[in-house]
Amino acid sequence: MTAKFSFDLLATDGKARRGVIHTTRGDIRTPAFMPVGTAATVKAMMPESVAATGADILLGNTYHLMLRPTAERIDRLGGLHKFMNWDKPILTDSGGFQVMSLSALRKMTEDGVTFKSHIDGSMHTLTPERSMEIQKLLGSDIVMCFDECTPFPAEEKVAHESMRMSMRWAKRSREAFGDRPGHALFGIQQGSVFRDQRQESAEKLAGIGFDGYAVGGLAVGEGQDMMFDVLDYAPDMLPTDRPRYLMGVGKPDDIVGAVKRGIDMMDCVLPSRSGRTGQVFTRHGVVNIKNARHQDDPRPLDENCTCPACRNYSRAYLHHVFRAQEMISGMLLTWHNLHYYQELMQGMRDAIEVGRFAAFEAEFHAQRAQGDIDPL
Ligand SMILES: [Zn+2]
Numbered sequence: 001m002t003a004k005f006s007f008d009l010l011a012t013d014g015k016a017r018r019g020v021i022h023t024t025r026g027d028i029r030t031p032a033f034m035p036v037g038t039a040a041t042v043k044a045m046m047p048e049s050v051a052a053t054g055a056d057i058l059l060g061n062t063y064h065l066m067l068r069p070t071a072e073r074i075d076r077l078g079g080l081h082k083f084m085n086w087d088k089p090i091l092t093d094s095g096g097f098q099v100m101s102l103s104a105l106r107k108m109t110e111d112g113v114t115f116k117s118h119i120d121g122s123m124h125t126l127t128p129e130r131s132m133e134i135q136k137l138l139g140s141d142i143v144m145c146f147d148e149c150t151p152f153p154a155e156e157k158v159a160h161e162s163m164r165m166s167m168r169w170a171k172r173s174r175e176a177f178g179d180r181p182g183h184a185l186f187g188i189q190q191g192s193v194f195r196d197q198r199q200e201s202a203e204k205l206a207g208i209g210f211d212g213y214a215v216g217g218l219a220v221g222e223g224q225d226m227m228f229d230v231l232d233y234a235p236d237m238l239p240t241d242r243p244r245y246l247m248g249v250g251k252p253d254d255i256v257g258a259v260k261r262g263i264d265m266m267d268c269v270l271p272s273r274s275g276r277t278g279q280v281f282t283r284h285g286v287v288n289i290k291n292a293r294h295q296d297d298p299r300p301l302d303e304n305c306t307c308p309a310c311r312n313y314s315r316a317y318l319h320h321v322f323r324a325q326e327m328i329s330g331m332l333l334t335w336h337n338l339h340y341y342q343e344l345m346q347g348m349r350d351a352i353e354v355g356r357f358a359a360f361e362a363e364f365h366a367q368r369a370q371g372d373i374d375p376l
Contacts, residue, residue: 005141005184005211007243011353015235015262018352021212021243023141024182025081025089028056030243031259031352033345034091034267035338039064040074040084043272044330045338047086053307053335054342057089057142059267062134063098066124067117071137079139091142091267093247094131094173094188097149108148110165128172140183144214145173147188152220159192166190166216167204174208184211186245189238192217193230202237213238214245215263219254228257235262252281252344256364259348260357271341275334278322282340285368289333293375294319307339308332 004022011018021028035042035050037058042050050058060080065071074083081087096113099105103115112127131146147166150159170187177185187210191197205213215234218227227249235244245265246258255266271281280287282302289301297315305311309318309332321329344364351360 004181007212007241009241011355013352013355013357014260016259016348016352016357017244017262017264018349019243019264021089021264023089023184025087025141026056028089028265029345029349030264031255031345031348032056032265033255033341034059034265035272035341036061036267036269037084037086037090038269039068040080042334042338044276044327044334045272047084049335050086050338051088053338054346055088055338057091058086060090060092060138060140061098062092062095062131062138063102063126065092065138066095066126066134067119067122071134075137075139079137081139089141090139091245091265092135092138092140092144094144094146095126095134096131096147097248099126100149100151110168112146128169129176132173132176136177136180136183142184142186142212143177144186145170145188145210147190147216149220150190150192150217152192152217152222154192156192156194156197159190159194160197163190163192163197163201167201170205170210171208174210186210186212186214186243188214188216188247189234190217191234193222193226195233198230198234199237202234206239210242212243212245212265214247216247218246219248219250224251224254224257227254228261231258231261231263252341253365253368255341255344256348256361260361271337272334275332275337276330278329278333280333281337282372283367284370284372287372289315289318289322289329291319297376299373299376301336302340305336305339305343307336309336 006022009019019030034057038061099115102118107114114125128146135143146169150162187205189201191201243264246263249266278290294315300310351357
């Protein structure tokens with residue numbers, strides 16, 4: 001047990017970083033991928049199965065949990081870890097991003113955002129102070145600042161105003177969070193695709209002082225090229241002795257490219273959501289299990305994968321249960337996808353430790369370029 005949140009940088013290879021985040025609920029090996037447990041569950045997975053894939057930490061969504069079952073109820077029931085039976089670390093987002101993407105936005109002011117629930121139409125207000133309160137009620141280990149995720153594309157002036165408001169909200173978040181040993185607060189860099197704004201944002205955040213720093217406002221439709229352009233400089237602006245978190249990313253090649261550019265943590269719904277729609281991530285790229293080519297195929301999805309879906313079931317079976325809309329389909333494919341993502345992270349961690357990240361990256365792209373195994 002560590003009494004305090006801390007980050008150790010163990011090795012670097014180019015800009016890629018291998019580290020470990022110590023929390024009171026266990027260590028997080030970085031680079032880390034965080035599965036998304038939106039409504040206090042990673043859909044189609046038991047928590048022990050999520051842990052078995054190699055995940056050290058989960059992400060929970062403030063927006064969803066504050067509306068249902070409410071943060072106050074989760075607090076009364078002993079906190080989010082107990083409620084969902086996950087005793088490892090949990091990071092919660094601030095709710096800001098999903099207010100923008102899911103609710104009928106009513107009003108944004110300097111104070112915060114008032115919005116209508118997408119579930120029952122009830123009215124709610126999120127401010128930096130309320131977001132800190134909710135994340136504290138949930139018992140989150142890593143709390144995110146309340147910010148405005150600047151939409152893309154944004155004019156330079158609009159992005160600048162948005163970033164500056166987020167920095168004022170970051171200061172309010174820091175003050176409202178207070179001193180909570182064992183719990184961490186991360187600041188979020190904004191500034192869209194404008195380098196000078198990213199710099200200004202990084203300086204303001206460092207001036208306030210946070211336990212970790214996120215690169216926000218990416219993966220919002222700008223595309224991989226533009227995202228990598230920003231990642232070529234934005235993480236370098238953040239303190240080197242704190243974890244760096246890229247929010248909402250991404251596809252496997254986004255993740256490898258982000259780690260290459262100095263990112264330590266990521267989260268995305270993609271592996272779990274895709275598992276429910278029949279899209280499978282493998283070393284050889286994406287496989288669509290609903291495709292008729294699999295219906296007589298007795299081979300596993302990936303003969304080298306050790307997940308239950310690959311060890312115990314054929315492509316023909318996975319194709320059948322997907323077509324028949326059986327629940328085990330989402331369960332097995334989600335397990336495989338999360339297992340694949342965690343293996344990818346382990347592969348990168350191992351490669352950075354021995355200084356062969358470039359070779360790992362080349363092999364990653366070469367295997368994907370081969371494509372799926374030939375049909376029978
Ligand atoms: Zn598998």
